[in-house]
Amino acid sequence: MEEIQYIDWNNSIQILKKAYEANLFVLIIGPKGTGKTSLVRDFAKSMNIELESINFSLRTRESHLIGTKTLTDGTVNFDEGLLVKSMKKGDMLYLDEINSAEADVLLRLDEALDDRRQIVLKESTGEVIKAKEKWFVIATINPLTHTGTKELPPQILSRFPVRIRLEYPPEEMELEIIKKHVSGEHDSEIIQAIKLANTLRQAAAVEELFYSPSLRETIAFGKLLDKDMSPKEAAKYVFGNVYTQWGDIEYQKVNDIITSMFGN
Numbered sequence: 001m002e003e004i005q006y007i008d009w010n011n012s013i014q015i016l017k018k019a020y021e022a023n024l025f026v027l028i029i030g031p032k033g034t035g036k037t038s039l040v041r042d043f044a045k046s047m048n049i050e051l052e053s054i055n056f057s058l059r060t061r062e063s064h065l066i067g068t069k070t071l072t073d074g075t076v077n078f079d080e081g082l083l084v085k086s087m088k089k090g091d092m093l094y095l096d097e098i099n100s101a102e103a104d105v106l107l108r109l110d111e112a113l114d115d116r117r118q119i120v121l122k123e124s125t126g127e128v129i130k131a132k133e134k135w136f137v138i139a140t141i142n143p144l145t146h147t148g149t150k151e152l153p154p155q156i157l158s159r160f161p162v163r164i165r166l167e168y169p170p171e172e173m174e175l176e177i178i179k180k181h182v183s184g185e186h187d188s189e190i191i192q193a194i195k196l197a198n199t200l201r202q203a204a205a206v207e208e209l210f211y212s213p214s215l216r217e218t219i220a221f222g223k224l225l226d227k228d229m230s231p232k233e234a235a236k237y238v239f240g241n242v243y244t245q246w247g248d249i250e251y252q253k254v255n256d257i258i259t260s261m262f263g264n
């Protein structure tokens with residue numbers, strides 16, 4: 001995928017830089033599609049630090065972090081997991097959606113993240129892995145309003161003493177971000193789509209709707225216009241149809257909003 005330059009509209013890069021220099025781990029909190037992953041990638045690139053990423057889900061096992069024993073030609077080897085690798089290398093570790101991790105996985109992470117920054121390889125030789133001094137960890141979580149999200153235990157939260165909040169950007173900033181991804185010949189239609197997205201976001205925030213569109217959607221809208229789709233149609237495919245998942249009434253509510261903003 002092409003690398004898109006991150007627009008640092010709320011000065012997050014500078015905060016990350018200070019945290020990095022002070023060796024303080026960072027937690028980024030924000031709804032999906034607000035640029036969390038792009039921010040971290042861009043930061044790692046600008047600092048020229050190698051980045052290892054783990055995307056957490058209920059299926060993430062300790063072995064992903066720590067490693068697994070393998071048997072080749074009669075000899076037992078240990079295939080290091082990403083956590084162990086990044087500690088040894090002293091590079092940057094990105095723990096995406098860390099609040100999706102199961103308790104046993106979090107326990108193992110906690111071991112590595114506490115002030116000693118070390119982990120005992122009880123799965124293998126019992127060796128103690130100590131992180132290099134420059135080792136840096138950034139984690140993200142979605143706010144609890146998102147369905148299926150669990151809260152992160154306070155003990156883990158305390159390992160990340162610097163917290164960045166990412167929200168949906170102001171309208172004119174969202175336009176600027178979208179224009180990084182699209183041709184830039186449909187400003188007024190894209191502004192209309194941002195207004196629609198913000199209406200839906202506000203409705204979702206007060207639980208009038210079940211879904212909140214992100215920057216991924218407003219960018220997708222712009223890309224479809226680049227392919228000569230009409231704004232009304234693009235709005236239907238990108239913003240409207242998804243609400244069918246929650247039934248006809250939910251869908252009609254949104255459809256009425258789309259018609260009022262983009263015509264029949």
Ligand SMILES: Nc1ncnc2c1ncn2[C@@H]1O[C@H](COP(=O)(O)OP(=O)(O)O)[C@@H](O)[C@H]1O
Nearest residue numbers: 005006007032033034035036037038177215216
């Ligand atoms: N500030 C920004 N500058 C450039 N692109 C952005 C910005 N914020 C979001 N995007 C774009 O929006 C989309 C979603 O961003 P992403 O980083 O995947 O969000 P998250 O990790 O919070 O879900 C990506 O295509 C990303 O490039």
Ligand SMILES: [Mg+2]
Nearest residue numbers: 036037038096
């Ligand atoms: Mg992400």
